[in-house]
Amino acid sequence: MKRISVSAERNYDVQVDCDWRVELATLVENRSRIAIVHTDAMRDAVALPANLAAEVFYFNLPDGEAAKSFETISKLWNWLGAAGFTRSDLIVGIGGGAITDVSGFAAASWLRGIDWVAVPTSIAGMVDxxxxxxxxxxxxxxxxxxxxxxxxxxxxxxxxxxxxxxxRDLAAGMAEVIKCGFIADKEILRLLKGQLVSTLRADLPRVVALIEAAVSVKATVVASDFKESFAREVLNYGHTLAHAIELHSKYSLRHGEAVAIGLVFAAELSNIKEHLNPDVVAMHREILSGLGLPISYPRQAWSELLPLLALDKKARGKKLRFVAISDVAQTIRIDDANENELTAAYERISS
Ligand SMILES: NC(=O)c1ccc[n+]([C@@H]2O[C@H](COP(=O)([O-])OP(=O)(O)OC[C@H]3O[C@@H](n4cnc5c(N)ncnc54)[C@H](O)[C@@H]3O)[C@@H](O)[C@H]2O)c1
Ligand SMILES: [Zn+2]
Known part of the structure; x- marks a missing residue:
């Protein structure tokens, strides 16, 4: 097991390659109540031994984005109230990013903030x-x-x-790992070169090394810039077009799939602006498509994507701004791309 420490408004560890039940048992000592937040499909997998000193409550939420709604958060608040949760009790979110996001928000808002533990079960949750x-x-x-x-x-x-x-979810989560490789860590790209989902599944030590490396990238960035200003923005590599594609596709693509397309777009844009060598652009395509991730989007969608791009929350003032790279692990910002250049970059990724 490796501990990667994150220093934010509090310091905590991401414990990679641990047994969650063993680690949780030490974290719940001296707590009277713990709430396990999970989805229906995970009901059996999240069960804790009955001999714990703490009283355990199981809160079952809908799957995916449906967990991140007003209805579910108000349900959670009511359950916490009914169970008599106090400041010294603990919420444990076990699931993909949707479940950990809403569990963390319940913890942030209940009694103005109680402790919580994240037990991510998807790659996207673990690394992001x-x-x-x-x-x-x-x-x-x-x-x-x-x-x-x-x-x-x-x-x-x-x-x-x-x-x-x-x-599909494993590959989608890996898109964020690949992003971390391009913005900050060559070793991630080396570990992923030539890999397929099937070869990754058969090589757990490699997956663990990738998760550790991606968590380290995120931990370093977050420690330098907790509340998202300039430095944290590098984590948005590939995300400007990805957010537009997610909206355009009415969320039929996984976030990571949209990010995969967005990464190739950002790399092509950087190449058009003469910042990035075509070999590095090709490396984006090779690694992403190796894992079965999409790297193109329909040509006719561009006229609808362009106005959506401007809506991206990372747009500063009137200028569209892209996180890009000039080489592996060298991030830059492109804020002077004109419409012709954007269209040319899209042309290169369109199908
Ligand atoms: N807070 C942040 O900084 C941050 C960062 C990135 C993403 N997110 C959020 O995370 C969410 C995306 O995360 P996600 O991709 O994990 O989505 P998700 O939570 O919707 O999970 C995707 C699917 O995988 C299933 N799943 C998860 N773990 C599984 C397992 N071990 N076995 C079988 N099925 C499993 C889920 O039930 C779901 O159907 C989005 O809501 C996104 O906004 C938040
Ligand atoms: Zn993302």
Missing amino acids: AAVGGKTGINSDYGKNLIGAFHSPIAVLVDTSWLSTLSD
Whole structure:
């Protein structure tokens, strides 16, 4: 097991390759109540031994984005109230990023903040959602618009969860790992070169090394810039077009799939602006498509994507701004791309 410490508004460890039940048992000593927040499909997998000193409550939420709604958060608040949760009790979110986001927000808001533990079960959760202290739910006006910064007291990454994760979700989570490689860590790209989902599944030590490396990238960035200004923005590599594609596709693509397309777009844009060598652009395509991730989007969608791009929350003032790279692990910002250049970059990724 490796501990990666994150220093944010509190210091905590991401414990990679641990047994979540063993680690949780030590974290719940001296707590009277713990709430396990999970989805229906995980009901049996999250059961804790009956001999714990703490009283355990199981809160079952809908799957996916439906967990991040007003209805579910108000249900959670009511359950916490009915169970008599106090400041010294603990919430444990066990699931993908949707479950850890809403569990963290319940912890942030109940009694103005109680402790919580994240037990991410998807790659996206392990390397991204559960690390960094952002918690929240969706609003009718967009994703993640309501929330709070509230770091967990620990993140327990147990890779045994991955055996039931679909290939599609495994690959989608890896898109964020690949992003971390391009913005900050060549070793990630070396570990992923030539890999397929099937070869990754057969090589758990490699998956653990990738998760550790990606968590380290995120932990370093978050420590330097907890509340998202310039430095944290590098984590948005590939995300400007990805957010537009998610909206355009009405969320039929996984976030990581949209990020995969967005990464190739950002690399092509950087190449058009003469910052990035074509070999590095090709490396984006090779690694992403090797894992079965999409790297193109329909040509006719561009006229609808362009106005959506401007809506991206990372747009500063009137200028569109892209995180890009000039080489592996060399991030830059592109804020002077004109419409012709954007269109040319899109042309290169369109199908
Ligand atoms: N807080 C942050 O900083 C942050 C960062 C990135 C993403 N997010 C959020 O995270 C969410 C995306 O995370 P996600 O991709 O994990 O989505 P998700 O939570 O919707 O999970 C995707 C699917 O995988 C299933 N799943 C998860 N673990 C499984 C397992 N071990 N076995 C079988 N099925 C499993 C889920 O039930 C779901 O159907 C989004 O809501 C996004 O906004 C938050
Ligand atoms: Zn992302």
